[in-house]
Amino acid sequence: MKIFKILLLICSFYANLFAIDATLDIVKTIQTPNIEVAYLDSKNSEMAKKIYKILMNDLKVSGHFEVFDADKYSGNVNFPAYKSKKIDLVARVEVQNTDNGVKANLYLYDINASSIKISKTYNITDKALYPFASHKMAIDINDYIKAPSIAWMNRFVVLSKYTNPGETDILISDYSLTYQKIVVRGGLNIFPKWANADQTEIFFTKYLKKPTIVRYNIYTGITQKIIQSDGMAIVSDVSKDGTKLLLSLAPETQSNIYLYDLVSKKNTQLTKYPGIDVSGNFINNDTAMIFVSDRAGYPNIFAKKLDINAPVEQVVYHGRNNSSASANGDYVVYTSRESANEFGLNTFNLYLISTKSDYIRRLTANGTNQMPRFSSDGGSIMFLKHTQNQSALGIIRLDYNRSFLFPLSNIKIQAFDW
Numbered sequence: 001m002k003i004f005k006i007l008l009l010i011c012s013f014y015a016n017l018f019a020i021d022a023t024l025d026i027v028k029t030i031q032t033p034n035i036e037v038a039y040l041d042s043k044n045s046e047m048a049k050k051i052y053k054i055l056m057n058d059l060k061v062s063g064h065f066e067v068f069d070a071d072k073y074s075g076n077v078n079f080p081a082y083k084s085k086k087i088d089l090v091a092r093v094e095v096q097n098t099d100n101g102v103k104a105n106l107y108l109y110d111i112n113a114s115s116i117k118i119s120k121t122y123n124i125t126d127k128a129l130y131p132f133a134s135h136k137m138a139i140d141i142n143d144y145i146k147a148p149s150i151a152w153m154n155r156f157v158v159l160s161k162y163t164n165p166g167e168t169d170i171l172i173s174d175y176s177l178t179y180q181k182i183v184v185r186g187g188l189n190i191f192p193k194w195a196n197a198d199q200t201e202i203f204f205t206k207y208l209k210k211p212t213i214v215r216y217n218i219y220t221g222i223t224q225k226i227i228q229s230d231g232m233a234i235v236s237d238v239s240k241d242g243t244k245l246l247l248s249l250a251p252e253t254q255s256n257i258y259l260y261d262l263v264s265k266k267n268t269q270l271t272k273y274p275g276i277d278v279s280g281n282f283i284n285n286d287t288a289m290i291f292v293s294d295r296a297g298y299p300n301i302f303a304k305k306l307d308i309n310a311p312v313e314q315v316v317y318h319g320r321n322n323s324s325a326s327a328n329g330d331y332v333v334y335t336s337r338e339s340a341n342e343f344g345l346n347t348f349n350l351y352l353i354s355t356k357s358d359y360i361r362r363l364t365a366n367g368t369n370q371m372p373r374f375s376s377d378g379g380s381i382m383f384l385k386h387t388q389n390q391s392a393l394g395i396i397r398l399d400y401n402r403s404f405l406f407p408l409s410n411i412k413i414q415a416f417d418w
Contacts (some may be wrong), residue, residue, distance in 0.1 A: 033088035033145060035059060038070035044095040044102065045072070047127070051104050051134045052093040054178060058138030063400030064147040065089075082111040091141060101125045104133045108141055117144055131178040148399070152375040152418075156199050157382070158183075158192045159416035168414050170204055172218060175382070175418065177393060177406050183218045191415045193235045196242045197376075202417075203235040203245070213247070227260065227267065237281045237289075237327075246270075246280035246289060257291055259306055269308055281327040283355055290315055290327050290355075299323040301334050303355065318351065318360065326381075328374035330356045333363070333381055335370050350383060352398070363396055364403075373418060382418055 037059070039045065039052035059065045068087070077090055090109040095102055101124050108118035118140060122133040135153040142150050156172045163169050163185075170184035170192050188207040195201035195215055203226070206214045211233040213226040227233060231250030236257075238245055245260040247267075257280040259268045271277040271291070279292040288305045293312075295302070301316040316322050319336030326333050332353050339347040350363040350372050363369075363381070372383040381396045385405065391412070392405040 032064055032066050034066045034068060034086060035089040035091060035141070036068040036070045036082070036087050037091045038073035038093070040092065040094040041072040041074055042094070044097065047102060047130065048093050048095040048104070051095065051130055051137075054131050054134035054176065055091065055093060055137050057176065058135055058150075058153055059141065061153075061395065061397065061402075061404050062138065062142055062147065062150045063397045063402050064142055064145065064150075077109050077111075077116075079109075079111055079114045087111055089141070089145075091137070093137070098123070101127060102130075104130070104137075106137045106140065108144060128179060128181070131174045131176060135174065148379070149377060152377055152380060155376060155418060157416055157418040158194060158199075158202050160190050160192050160204070160414040162412045162414055170202070175395065175406075177408070177411075184216060191234045191236075193238060193417045195238060203238070205234055226262075231255065232278075234278070236279045236291075239282055239286045241286075244286070246282065246291075248278040248280065257289070268306075270304070270306060271312075272308060279325060281325065281332075283327045283330070283332070290325055290332055292323060292325060301325050301332065315355065316351075316353065324371055326373050327355075328378040330354050331374075331378065333372040333374065335372060335383075345386065345388065350381070350396075352381075363398075369394070371415065373416065375418065382416070384413060384416075 037052055037056045039048040056067050056069060059067045073092055082090060088111055092107045094105040104122045104124060106118055106120050107116060110117045122136055124130055124133050138153060139150055153175060157175055158172050160168045160170045166188055168189050169182050170189050171180050171182045173180045190205050192202050192204040195203050200219060201215055201217050203213060203215055206212050210228040210230055212228045213233050213235055215224040215226055229249040229251050232248055232255050234248040236246050236248055243262050247258045247260050248255050249258050254274060254276055256269060256271045256277050259270055273295055275294045277291055277293045280289045283290055288303060290301055290303045292299055293302050298320050300322045302312050303315045304310045304312045316334060321337035322334050324335045333350055335348045335350055337346055337348050345368050347366055348368045348370055350369045352361040352363055353359060368386045370384050372381050374381055379398055383394050385392045385394045391408040393408060394403060394405050396403045
């Protein structure tokens with residue numbers, strides 16, 4: 001029963017998962033080249049087709065290209081014909097078998113230069129990892145036109161998913177959820193968080209005799225217990241250098257936020273409030289934090305320096321239920337409830353604000369949008385969406401007025417990080 005009470009406490013801040021719509025203002029406009037993408041019709045056409053489809057999607061998600069589907073191809077590139085169609089680039093994908101698996105070849109032709117610019121091989125030793133060959137191709141094509149980096153596409157997403165009542169697995173995936181691999185199974189394993197920039201280790205909460213924060217190497221399986229708490233124990237953020245954690249702990253019924261030093265093992269309490277303080281996120285170069293608290297009578301976003309005696313400042317003055325937030329540099333994205341339906345789904349929209357100014361930008365217009373998380377470069381936001389018809393993982397490209405959905409088929413996400 002205690003576990004379920006704890007989960008109810010957590011759900012009061014993290015419930016109503018998911019959503020997405022078009023962003024409401026255009027921040028950046030760039031000239032986008034027209035690119036045609038095709039795959040070689042051969043005995044490996046099935047794998048080539050999978051790679052080229054994801055490549056097309058990656059190029060669309062980047063916001064840097066106008067993408068045209070050429071399906072299968074054979075023969076040489078007819079530069080004059082492409083020029084007449086105003087195609088700037090042609091990308092062709094070929095897959096071949098090797099002794100160690102398969103290799104995918106990318107050929108990128110610059111039509112205006114009448115020459116091939118990229119001829120590169122991507123070795124795939126594990127066929128399940130083929131989406132990352134597509135992502136790497138997209139990154140290389142993007143780098144060729146010198147557009148802003150999309151290197152985040154080659155990073156893993158770590159997420160926990162419900163399997164049975166009181167049970168969750170932790171898995172890693174690519175950002176499109178095409179690749180998925182379970183890395184932790186059995187029992188209740190929740191709130192995974194990347195432990196380092198190299199994405200070799202994660203923190204997560206495992207329910208043993210007490211909620212326990214665990215550090216786990218996804219490649220070696222080495223596990224290290226970090227800290228336990230009677231009520232709640234969650235890693236909400238990791239410092240840039242990977243040496244400090246912001247924890248939500250509830251050793252005495254209600255939760256507060258702590259700063260844990262992984263080197264010295266020192267655990268310092270940062271808030272002392274009789275209500276609920278959770279979800280700390282580092283800001284201002286890891287010298288301060290934002291967090292979610294009910295000290296205003298409802299869940300809202302606050303900030304303070306990393307000292308228990310530092311004053312607390314209210315960050316958001318919009319909405320009456322702002323229960324989830326994420327920070328990157330001086331920017332904060334949060335979710336705000338904008339309806340009060342007793343039955344059915346409520347509307348939760350996402351907003352972007354700056355901690356240095358009065359800047360505010362609404363990112364979604366309807367639906368239930370929850371759990372926003374910044375990409376490593378701060379240029380994109382991933383979040384969960386739930387509507388009457390579907391659940392999905394959404395991505396907002398902040399600079400390009402574009403948003404995308406990746407449907408969640410037979411998977412219910414508890415939490416994620418990327």
